[in-house]
Amino acid sequence: MSDQIFNVLFLCTGNSARSILAEAILNREGQGSFRAFSAGSHPKGAVHPYSLQLLKMMNHDTSFAxxxxxxxxxxxxxxxxxFVFTVCDDAANEACPVWPGQPMTAHWGVPDPAAVEGTEAEKRFAFADTYRMLANRISIFVNLPMRSLDKLALQRRLDEIGRRLPEAG
Known part of the structure; x- marks a missing residue:
């Protein structure tokens, strides 16, 4: 793979939290090598306010959201x-969208923080935890030696990133 800028799409169900967070993280962490986008199979129509607040607190530009x-x-x-990465949560029996075409794909499922019920502190912790899990995976991804991996080896690495158990927060 050359010095091109790789386009990456993060897919989830509502496109209000997880995929939006991943898009922001990759656009900052992968600047110059990756360009991130996000979408949902059943978009909510609005970004979750906690997503926007967290991104602003982490000094991300939110004008894209x-x-x-x-x-x-x-x-x-x-x-x-x-690349197309699904970030839906299999454990919650969420249906993840399937992307047609020939991009490299992997499933990097994380729990939906927008589905968390409880106190405001518990909800905000869920968003921060989701951000941390996605940031860890994206950091591994942007540091892969893209030029030295063949397609099969790269696919194995992408799948491994998704299988990593999130570290306790």
């Missing part, structure tokens, strides 16, 4: 995706 459907990235004039 909007809840949108994955169809936007399937259009003929959409950027060609090199």
């Amino acid at each position: 909007r809840s949108k459907g994955w169809e936007e990235f399937a259009a003929p004039d959409a950027p060609k995706m090199d």
Whole structure:
């Protein structure tokens, strides 16, 4: 793989929390090598306010943030995706969207912080924990030796990143 900028799409169900967080993290961590996007199979239509507050607190630009459907990235004039990562939570029996075409794909499931019930502190902790899990995975991803891995080895590494158990927060 060359010095190109790789397009990465993060998919989840509502595109209001997990995929939005991942998009922000990768656009900062992978600047110059990766360009991130996010979408949902059933977009909520609005980004969760806790997502926006957390990103601002972590000094991320939030001007990009909007809840949108994955169809936007399937259009003929959409950027060609090199990687597509689903971040839905299998453990909660969430249906993850499947991406057509030939990008490299992997499942990096994390619990949906927007589904957490409890006190405001518990909800905010869930968003921070999701951010941490995604940031850890994305850090590993952006540091992979892309140019020295063949496609099969790269696919194995992407799958390994998704299988890593999140460290206790």
